[in-house]
Amino acid sequence: MKKDYVSSYVIKRLPRYYRFLGDLIDEGRDRISSSELGGRLKLTASQVRQDLNCFGEFGQQGYGYNVELLREEIGRIIGINGDKSNTVIILGAGKLGSAICDNPSFEKRGCKIIGIFDKDPALKGKDAGGHKIRFAGELENFCRRYSPDIAVLCVPKESAKLVCEELIGLGVTNFWNFTHFDINLHFDDVNVENVHLGDGLLTLVYNLNAAKDDAQAQILGPSARKAEAERQAAELRVRRLKKQKGE
Amino acid sequence: MKKDYVSSYVIKRLPRYYRFLGDLIDEGRDRISSSELGGRLKLTASQVRQDLNCFGEFGQQGYGYNVELLREEIGRIIGINGDKSNTVIILGAGKLGSAICDNPSFEKRGCKIIGIFDKDPALKGKDAGGHKIRFAGELENFCRRYSPDIAVLCVPKESAKLVCEELIGLGVTNFWNFTHFDINLHFDDVNVENVHLGDGLLTLVYNLNAAKDDAQAQILGPSARKAEAERQAAELRVRRLKKQKGE
């Protein structure tokens, strides 16, 4: 049954489904069951079905889901409409900015880069991923004229707040944020997707160290750990008993 | 009380605490309460206390937390030891690879880049963030000699599986994955931190479209939405009543 509220956990999984369904099409698959889909994505079949049912009934009993149809449907849910793409500007034409500029295929995701800006006048006119870098001073006029949907922030942390303020003032409300400045903590009524690369590295380092201590620590939840501990204790008891009998 | 199991949600928040405490030090703050910390990070005071108490008792009643001490403690928890840094290799010296190479300060996070590799022989010897690019063929010998702790994957999706297999075979178990290949779906016993930039963009696009429909949709949970709906209904009743009285 279609829900009127969908949790952020479900939404975070949508792009993964979308991406995987694309792979399935490449494999030549035309149908898939929730249990196989779940198995391959390391989710339970239940979860897959619950997730999809938030948006409608896309499956067919006894058959499963049509791969192509489901992918199209999820694309529609996310909002990748072939007819109207979201316009994107990139702030900061440093290494990261220009890497972002051509790396993840914006077009495939219904987005179109319409400008890249840098406050360094020396970069003006140079190329970044097929786009001419503009001087930051042009930003105001550009935004008033084209009102971009999304701003990608690749500026140094120190500039981030100022740039944000200006952009919000110019009506930009959606940010893909690669800076270490937490936009949502300072401004309301904005959509922000934070990347915070450094945070991810730290999470990895934590898990790296945790794995040294206990290989299972990161895999099992509390109840599963408890069950495992009990299983091991039971095994020990059995072994002890056998040993007693043997003697 | 120190816990022996800590949920992944808590762990994901640790880097944020760590980063924010750094900012507080820059601001010259030397103490902070859980309620202020929560307020500034958009978390509840309760959650902050629960999170920290997973690892020990770092606060003091009537005082709060010492900023510097707490930051140090969280650093220790994550595993950023000044004495021994984790060694990192980068696979793929394209735009993204070389951007990663100098952008997020690995050193600050207890990591040290010891090599960057690319399968394009033309890049061999060229500079990327102060490191000489090596030819991918050297990877095996290099790994056997230095056994790096972490591999950063910035290769195209097609190469990802092969590179992964080789690295795992060479004993690398920690991956910071920027490719669209889901390592953890194909290999066990590895720590993976996926970035999947494209997924983040899609999440942003979804929220962008959702915001158009309902500004509050992404902020409130189900029960809060229900309560808000009830509040509005009650307000309407009151207004109606007033109107009746007025007439």
Next chain:
DNA sequence: ATGGCTTTGTGAAAATTTTATAAAATTTTA
């Protein structure tokens, strides 16, 4: 030193997310 005030740590309640089960519909097989 003392008393009021602040703030933590913690167990329990509430909310949310995930998993499991029962019922219904469709396909496949014989």
Next chain:
DNA sequence: TAAAATTTTATAAAATTTTCACAAAGCCAT
């Protein structure tokens, strides 16, 4: 064509995360 197998949808149960509430502990002004 009918029965068996498969698989979804809807619902209920379980697990997990978050919030609440308060006693105990320590700070700080007087």
